[in-house]
Amino acid sequence: MYNESFWEKYKITRSSWLFFKQYSDTTLFKLSSPLSSVFWISSAVVNGLNLGTPLIFWVLILLAVVSYLGPATYYFIQYSPFNVRVEWDPIEDNAMDVRAKHRGRLFLGNSNESRARVRVYFDESVDEYALKLHADGPLSAYPKDSPPASNFDGDENILENYNVDNRKFYFILKVESDGQDLGFGLDPSIKIKDHLNGEQTLLKIGIS
């Protein structure tokens, strides 16, 4: 049913790619990168203009490295082992839906509902999963059916399987709005989170 891509063949490339992909979406990364750059630039200024002692220069270098690698290390330890990839596409393939997908968004339209197909690829080492479906504000999201042998807990909005046979599966995610304004500027989204691994966000779909 699924073709094995290059990245799936080697665990280390797969985990590294997933780590960078997920970490680069976090606020932590978005804050640490410019902060680190500030320290780098400051160290260059201090060194170039002979403004301080060599100690200050090296302290700034150290701060730049720590502010860049520290949060990344924290994230890596917190959310290891990076063993799942989740991707999606819209079911409807009209121009509006395809354009929205290019921007990473699902188009709801006037009917206030839409469907996305979500494909999940777990590593062979995984024998249980719990994927939490999180919806912002007036939105709700739930699967149309649960993949073979899995269960959907509607109270917690969690798709779960504690005895996994099939590590590659897909399901149809239905997204509905209760008709209220989605909220200008609030950028409502649907998130799929790894409930067994610190609620790490595995997939985020913006809703238009």
Add this chain to the structure above:
Amino acid sequence: MAIESVRKVAVSEGWEPSSDESGEITIHFDSRVDFEVHYAEYPFSDDDITVYIGSYRFVSNPSFGHSEETSGEFQIRPESGLLVLRTDQDRPKPRRIFDSLSEVIDGDTEIDSQFVPERRRVWDFIGRADNCGQIDVIPPFGSEQSVSFEDEVGALKDDPITFEEAFNEYPVKFAELQFDFEGESVSVTYQDDKLVIKTDDERAREYVMQIFETAMLAER
């Protein structure tokens, strides 16, 4: 043609139906009926099946826009844990009526907010039909496809899928089925949480509902 929408409902022992109103909905429990078991494999009762039948009137109260009004019937089937909502139209959305029912029916019942069956159960229901017509499935990649039990390949030839390939694996978007009851063939369409049972014979309708309960809710 009536549309039957379904939800799972947990009913505690000792629950007694009572008429009430809350917010947008008013309900009346009209009767308690003991239906005969028609389907031989029905697992929830060997004897009669107790069904509480009620009616509702729903008037939406939106903060803007116009109000919508509808009325219909519902059934609570405590043995299997199924709530069936019978409406003549799809507006207002059954989901809103279920939400209101959840508020108004007393605290000894718990109605699921969505009906999310396991995929193999949907195919089990299809497999129990005496005849299958068109079945639309959604493959892991590409657009929706139709499969038919009679066809070796799917009806849409771009990327043909066989019935065997789809069975138990692909989500079903829509299915046209036929069930034979006492010499009559009953046409049924299934989509998401909805059944349309095309018959005026209440016993035939009950037969299909018992098959649906068996496939979707029996313990495994």
